[in-house]
Amino acid sequence: MRRIISVLLENEPGxxxxxxxxxxxxxxxxxxxxxxxxxxxxLSRLTVTTTGSDKVxxxxxxxxxxxxxxxxxxxxxxxxxxxxxxxxxxxxATGSQRAEIKRxxxxxxxxxxxxxxxxxxVQLAGDSDKLDGFIQAVGTSGxxxxxxxxxxxxARGEKVLSL
Amino acid sequence: MELLSGADMLIRSLQDEGIEYIYGxxxxxxxxxxxxxxxxxxxxxxLVRHEQAAVHMADGYARATGKPGTVLxxxxxxxxxxxxxxxxxxxxxxxxxxxxxxxxxxxxGEDAFQETDMMGVSRPVVKHNLSVRHPEEIPEIIRxxxxxxxxxxxxxxxxDIPKDMTTxxxxxxxxxxxxxxLRSYNPAIRGHAGQIKKAVDMMLAAxxxxxxxxxxxxxxxxxxxxxxxxxxxxxxxxxxIMGIGCYPASDKQHLGWLGMHGTYEANxxxxxxxxxxxxxxxxxxxxxxxxxxxxxxxxxxxIDIDPASISKTxxxxxxxxxPVDAVxxxxxxxxxxxxxxxxADAIASWWKQIxxxxxxxxxxxxxxxxxxxxxxxxxxxxxxTNGEAFVTSDVGQHQMFAAQYYKFDKPNRWINSGGLGTMGxxxxxxxxxxxxxxxxxxxxxxxxxxxxxxxxxxxxCKQYNLPVKIINLNNQALGMVKQWQDMNYESRHAxxxxxxxxxxxxxxxxxxxxxxxxxxxxxxxTKLKEVxxxxxxxxxxxxxxxxxxxxxxxxxxxxxxxxxxxxxxxRV
Numbered sequence: 001m002r003r004i005i006s007v008l009l010e011n012e013p014g015x016x017x018x019x020x021x022x023x024x025x026x027x028x029x030x031x032x033x034x035x036x037x038x039x040x041x042x043l044s045r046l047t048v049t050t051t052g053s054d055k056v057x058x059x060x061x062x063x064x065x066x067x068x069x070x071x072x073x074x075x076x077x078x079x080x081x082x083x084x085x086x087x088x089x090x091x092x093a094t095g096s097q098r099a100e101i102k103r104x105x106x107x108x109x110x111x112x113x114x115x116x117x118x119x120x121x122v123q124l125a126g127d128s129d130k131l132d133g134f135i136q137a138v139g140t141s142g143x144x145x146x147x148x149x150x151x152x153x154x155a156r157g158e159k160v161l162s163l
Numbered sequence: 164m165e166l167l168s169g170a171d172m173l174i175r176s177l178q179d180e181g182i183e184y185i186y187g188x189x190x191x192x193x194x195x196x197x198x199x200x201x202x203x204x205x206x207x208x209x210l211v212r213h214e215q216a217a218v219h220m221a222d223g224y225a226r227a228t229g230k231p232g233t234v235l236x237x238x239x240x241x242x243x244x245x246x247x248x249x250x251x252x253x254x255x256x257x258x259x260x261x262x263x264x265x266x267x268x269x270x271x272g273e274d275a276f277q278e279t280d281m282m283g284v285s286r287p288v289v290k291h292n293l294s295v296r297h298p299e300e301i302p303e304i305i306r307x308x309x310x311x312x313x314x315x316x317x318x319x320x321x322x323d324i325p326k327d328m329t330t331x332x333x334x335x336x337x338x339x340x341x342x343x344x345l346r347s348y349n350p351a352i353r354g355h356a357g358q359i360k361k362a363v364d365m366m367l368a369a370x371x372x373x374x375x376x377x378x379x380x381x382x383x384x385x386x387x388x389x390x391x392x393x394x395x396x397x398x399x400x401x402x403x404i405m406g407i408g409c410y411p412a413s414d415k416q417h418l419g420w421l422g423m424h425g426t427y428e429a430n431x432x433x434x435x436x437x438x439x440x441x442x443x444x445x446x447x448x449x450x451x452x453x454x455x456x457x458x459x460x461x462x463x464x465x466i467d468i469d470p471a472s473i474s475k476t477x478x479x480x481x482x483x484x485x486p487v488d489a490v491x492x493x494x495x496x497x498x499x500x501x502x503x504x505x506x507a508d509a510i511a512s513w514w515k516q517i518x519x520x521x522x523x524x525x526x527x528x529x530x531x532x533x534x535x536x537x538x539x540x541x542x543x544x545x546x547x548t549n550g551e552a553f554v555t556s557d558v559g560q561h562q563m564f565a566a567q568y569y570k571f572d573k574p575n576r577w578i579n580s581g582g583l584g585t586m587g588x589x590x591x592x593x594x595x596x597x598x599x600x601x602x603x604x605x606x607x608x609x610x611x612x613x614x615x616x617x618x619x620x621x622x623x624c625k626q627y628n629l630p631v632k633i634i635n636l637n638n639q640a641l642g643m644v645k646q647w648q649d650m651n652y653e654s655r656h657a658x659x660x661x662x663x664x665x666x667x668x669x670x671x672x673x674x675x676x677x678x679x680x681x682x683x684x685x686x687x688x689t690k691l692k693e694v695x696x697x698x699x700x701x702x703x704x705x706x707x708x709x710x711x712x713x714x715x716x717x718x719x720x721x722x723x724x725x726x727x728x729x730x731x732x733x734r735v
Contacts (some may be wrong), residue, residue: 014282063471065470068345068347068348070347071347163346
């Protein structure tokens with residue numbers, strides 16, 4: 001099953017490599033990984049999406065917790081949560097394609113953020129399925145380049161991950 | 164406040180931490196530190212002949228005393244040579260701090276002479292590693308390193324020290340922190356009361372219980388509590404090879420150790436039990452055999468300081484995260500005040516069954532009128548040293564024989580690389596023990612394969628006068644490899660035979676020690692007695708043992724606990 005694990009990490013050199021090293025060392029899978037400092041400059045927040053049986057996920061969270069620099073973590077998929085991923089896509093856009101792409105971007109509530117005579121650059125945010133859906137809708141033949149940020153997530157309601 | 168250089172701060176921190184011995188080898192990036200060592204006499208340095216041996220020495224010291232060991236090496240090859248030793252300590256959860264020199268911080272990343280990314284190289288095999296970024300941080304980093312190494316589930320901690328952090332003329336205010344606090348590291352100090360209560364109720368209701376104890380009991384200094392609890396309950400106990408000595412081996416409730424080469428009765432009792440109380444062990448593959456066939460009728464209580472050890476390979480019904488001594492103490496109190504008592508009839512018939520298993524096989528082996536059997540060497544050594552020696556071992560058949568036939572009644576006396584299985588561990592580990600236990604008998608039980616992996620340390624033994632006794636069970640082959648080839652590869656002995664063995668007696672003498680060769684069975688006892696009487700000498704005892712002996716019992720691969728070979732021909 002796919003899981004989103006959110007981790008508060010000491011913002012120190014080498015801390016990220018411990019997390020990444022743990023996944024490869026123990027043969028766990030990383031699908032996406034995002035990391036950035038938080039409003040508290042001593043902490044980074046890392047979000048990793050991974051897949052595995054319940055037993056594997058339990059081990060992943062326990063092994064992550066064992067890392068000295070991991071301060072706190074939560075498996076967001078255990079409760080209601082919001083997930084977002086940002087995607088920038090460069091699309092071939094000439095002639096009648098231009099209007100068609102514009103319509104599709106509107107349907108997906110994206111924005112065209114850069115325009116040339118032959119290329120649109122589209123920005124789209126949403127859960128990973130929505131981003132996949134957009135690529136499918138415009139058709140891969142017109143896609144020149146795709147960049148995705150990886151998943152960020154947060155729990156719904158009052159629940160917060162903080163110190 | 165006192166002003167000290169980084170190097171002096173490092174050594175003062177070790178003094179303030181109460182470190183008596185460090186084991187190491189100097190080199191360019193560590194020279195400022197070695198100079199600081201030279202100018203004091205509280206912390207004593209032992210110069211090894213290879214950095215791997217320094218780590219095993221520190222490891223042997225830690226296992227015998229329960230205190231963290233300390234290693235000091237230089238950057239690059241000095242640091243990378245420690246890796247096997249660090250991995251050995253990591254797998255067996257041994258507390259240790261490894262101080263590594265590093266090239267100057269201004270050179271890091273430039274492929275400087277003797278530069279290795281030790282933080283990166285060591286990361287998968289340490290509990291934690293720390294890098295010094297400013298000399299002023301040194302006291303706090305050292306305090307943290309020992310705190311992390313010795314608390315919770317212990318383990319090795321590496322400290323990487325760039326040379327410019329130890330420059331002699333740059334001085335800073337020195338104060339050693341009394342306490343250390345890490346917001347992200349808070350090992351459990353007691354178990355969950357509700358879980359403990361639940362566990363005790365299950366224990367008292369069990370009909371076929373068995374206690375399965377591991378190295379965590381020794382690391383957690385909980386042998387007394389465990390022994391008291393087991394005796395109070397009257398239940399059978401088995402332990403892992405790492406747990407040897409956590410409960411007296413000569414006691415009638417002790418079934419010997421379990422797993423791949425465990426006793427018939429221990430493996431049978433585990434398989435047929437209805438309740439397993441696991442204390443500080445981790446259901447390792449060498450214990451469980453095929454996990455899907457593991458102890459089908461047993462419910463499992465698992466006590467461990469490390470939550471990640473619980474339900475990792477075998478699911479626990481009642482997990483208890485906490486230090487074993489504290490948890491066992493609470494269990495003892497609950498058992499004492501409980502109204503229910505163990506079911507005497509059920510336990511009596513369980514013991515009757517176990518005694519039948521014991522009588523069926525026990526630890527018998529075939530003897531021979533003229534060939535020396537490795538098992539009888541160990542039994543004789545156990546008798547001649549009253550079972551009181553510190554015994555270190557290398558890895559292979561001799562390790563299994565030593566663990567099977569030397570009866571340890573006390574913890575911290577059986578010292579082996581159980582997790583990583585590191586050949587070359589035995590001699591340096593014995594040296595680490597002898598250094599701090601000069602009046603105790605220290606035996607290194609080894610084979611002619613393993614001993615050659617760190618034999619250069621005979622030179623260190625001469626320099627520091629470490630009269631350990633090296634018992635070389637010489638079968639002229641890599642015995643365990645050969646055994647597997649006999650059993651699984653139709654006796655095709657690929658590279659398991661050692662041609663051109665050295666003359667170990669001359670070798671020992673060349674290093675300034677004594678050597679004794681034993682080839683005849685009738686000489687065994689007299690010569691071993693002579694060797695043990697040579698209190699002030701390191702004696703290399705080269706014993707020619709049966710070249711064809713196998714270690715039994717041996718679990719059948721991918722079977723359950725109860726599927727074993729009991730000899731070359733008997734399979735159950």
